[in-house]
Amino acid sequence: MTTPDYDAIVLGAGAAGLMCAAIAGQRGRRVLLLDHADAPGKKILISGGGRCNFTNVHTTPDRYISANPHFAKSALARYTPADFIALVDAYGIAHHEKTLGQLFCDGSAKQVVAMLLDECAKGGVDLRCGQPVQEVAHADGRFAVGFGDQIFATPNLVIATGGPSIPKMGATGFAYDLARRFGLKVVEPRPALVPLTLGGDDVLFRDLSGVATPVEARAGKAAFREAALFTHKGLSGPAILQISSYWRHGEAVTIDFLPDAAPGWLADTKRMRPRTTLRAALGVQLPDRLAETLADRLALPGELGALTDRKLAEAEARLARWAFHPNGTEGFAKAEVTVGGISTAGLSSQTMMAKSVPGLYAVGEAVDVTGWLGGYNFQWAWASGYAAGQAL
Numbered sequence: 001m002t003t004p005d006y007d008a009i010v011l012g013a014g015a016a017g018l019m020c021a022a023i024a025g026q027r028g029r030r031v032l033l034l035d036h037a038d039a040p041g042k043k044i045l046i047s048g049g050g051r052c053n054f055t056n057v058h059t060t061p062d063r064y065i066s067a068n069p070h071f072a073k074s075a076l077a078r079y080t081p082a083d084f085i086a087l088v089d090a091y092g093i094a095h096h097e098k099t100l101g102q103l104f105c106d107g108s109a110k111q112v113v114a115m116l117l118d119e120c121a122k123g124g125v126d127l128r129c130g131q132p133v134q135e136v137a138h139a140d141g142r143f144a145v146g147f148g149d150q151i152f153a154t155p156n157l158v159i160a161t162g163g164p165s166i167p168k169m170g171a172t173g174f175a176y177d178l179a180r181r182f183g184l185k186v187v188e189p190r191p192a193l194v195p196l197t198l199g200g201d202d203v204l205f206r207d208l209s210g211v212a213t214p215v216e217a218r219a220g221k222a223a224f225r226e227a228a229l230f231t232h233k234g235l236s237g238p239a240i241l242q243i244s245s246y247w248r249h250g251e252a253v254t255i256d257f258l259p260d261a262a263p264g265w266l267a268d269t270k271r272m273r274p275r276t277t278l279r280a281a282l283g284v285q286l287p288d289r290l291a292e293t294l295a296d297r298l299a300l301p302g303e304l305g306a307l308t309d310r311k312l313a314e315a316e317a318r319l320a321r322w323a324f325h326p327n328g329t330e331g332f333a334k335a336e337v338t339v340g341g342i343s344t345a346g347l348s349s350q351t352m353m354a355k356s357v358p359g360l361y362a363v364g365e366a367v368d369v370t371g372w373l374g375g376y377n378f379q380w381a382w383a384s385g386y387a388a389g390q391a392l
């Protein structure tokens, strides 16, 4: 059965789809918003431990990973953290900065979903959930979308179905399949903001499960100074999640366990306390179990006074560039986002419309733009959703 037309159909009622639909609806467009899940905004609800880290006040384009680092600039400039904060404030949603510019609700992520649904209602958006999107056909500049047993037609279709991270929550690679069908390229998707797994020689570090310490983690040219956490599978914590987005299979992740230590600190310690051991010297600055494991690995037993400055400098250098060789990640099941996605080469950075398919748009995580941990991914969802919503 074919039903009346819409000006736009948005596939996916997540962060980007809700924003896009609300903006287009409030501009007078007749918008249909479809989702296969039984309720909208599920990832928003679980985000930030249930408090939704909805933006980051330090948002800049260099905090996003994409094959084209310039692509996100236009949308991010036209819908900023201040714009989203103004919306949140207008709804009286109390919030606070937790750390590093990350804004969270004081109350619950439910408030953000309720706000977006209210914005959609203001725009008269027709939201339908809980049916599979069956089939998308395209002919004569019009899209026909099968949803349950109905077929809806429109000249404008927005892909907002996100990435494959956390399939348990209804995440799929649907966006990529659809994009490919329309001739758009997809940059190889990889799990990102994801714990790394350790094997081989590094496997012993798994015994430190539960130990956390501030570090500087590096992979290639990227470096993050935050906490690392040892897990029963390998490495996690904010510094590791951040670096995982840059890490490639086969590469090392190097950890500086004492990023604040002054050069020569071990030789200085030897002069001040020659009878102390390396294990004890490390124990002053690091959690006990970690100090023990590192000292064992460095294999410099006895008192510091008996060791040469050269040996101590070598130990210091290793502690500053401890190389782990992850054998993988915990995969899409545990990844907060996806690096890669619909190639920006085929999209307009102004409107998010496909250059080769007039009327087809892609927004949010489905696109090859991935933010750092800390509210950057929602800011991209709002900004890209807004850009398309303005263009529809």
Ligand code: FDA
Pocket: 011, 012, 013, 014, 015, 016, 017, 034, 035, 036, 037, 040, 041, 042, 043, 044, 046, 047, 048, 049, 052, 053, 054, 055, 132, 133, 160, 161, 162, 163, 165, 166, 169, 170, 171, 172, 174, 335, 336, 337, 363, 364, 365, 366, 374, 375, 376, 377, 378, 379, 381
């Ligand atoms: P999103 O995934 O939100 O929405 C896609 C929608 O499409 C979903 O509703 C889904 O059901 C629907 N869909 C999928 N396939 C479909 C199909 N075949 N047919 C119909 N519908 C389909 N970011 C951040 O900035 N701050 C934070 O605090 C967090 N915290 C966080 C915690 C956890 C556990 C996760 C997994 C992720 C985060 N993130 C985050 C990342 C953030 O959630 C993510 O970047 C955005 O939700 C992306 O928004 P989108 O709208 O693009 O996709």
